[in-house]
Amino acid sequence: MEQPFLTIAQATKFELIIKKSRFICALQRVETEEEAQAFIKTVQTANRKATHNCFAYLVGDHDQVQRESDNGEPSGTAGIPILESLQLAKLHNVVAVVTRYFGGIKLGAGGLIRAYSNVTTKAVHQAGIVQRVKQLRLQITVSYRQHDALVYYLKEQHLTLAGEEYGVNVTTNVFVNEGDATNIMTNLQNRFNDQLIIKKAGSHFHEVPYQP
Known part of the structure; x- marks a missing residue:
């Protein structure tokens, strides 16, 4: 089964102060x-x-491009922990830059790894995660008499409305999610006694909140 495509919901910054050093993680979506x-x-x-200014990024539907940099920190103490934090959240198409202002107290290799990992993880939580799903747009033509009942039914089924057009009807x-389209169309016709005209009107990618 194909893994869901996840990315951050929005760009964000998150700051931690650890033994007087400031660690600021900036997250951004990229293509x-x-x-x-x-x-x-x-x-x-x-x-x-x-x-x-240490960083890591993952680009591509299957993370075809992955890069990380310690930017002068001891080898393996910054870039890799940042990258692994993004991977642990199963994110795609995201870049993280962690800026450090040294506070005068050395943290040691273990302390640095924890600091860079933690600030990145907390930034991800603050940004939120969305799942990209491929959806179909259904055009449902209904009489004015049954329109209110249709809208009520759609909301009851937690289906996302995407505008309406008014004419004779x-x-x-x-x-709707592509995999659910057939069942939804069947259920709609059953509910409204085959009095609807339903057409598939193309597909697009839609983002929905994701809770791991």
Whole structure:
């Protein structure tokens, strides 16, 4: 079974202070490696006085591109923990840059790994996670007399309305998951005694909140 495509719901920043060092994780969605590199450069430019700007990113539906950098921290103590935090959340198409302002107290290798991992994980939680699902748009044509009953039924079934068109009859658009389309169409016709005209009107990707 194919794994769901997950990414962050929104860009965000999260800060932790650990033994006087500031760790600031900036998260951003990206579609290409060029976008990831541009975001990293933007964060580095905004934090020129920082001790380190470490990063990791995953790009592609199957994470075809994966990069990480310790940016001067001891090898394996920053970039990899950031990357593994993104992987643990099963995210795709996301870049994380963790900026560190050194506070004068050394953390040791274990402390650094925990710090970079924790701030990234907390940033992911703050950003939220969405799942990308492929959905069909159904056009449901119904008489004005039955329109209110249709809308009530759709909301009862937790189906997302996507606009309506008014003419001789009412055409209500609704998004449904591709795998559920046949059953939903059958249930609609049964519920309304085959008095609906239902057409498939193309598909698109839709994002829904995800709770692991």
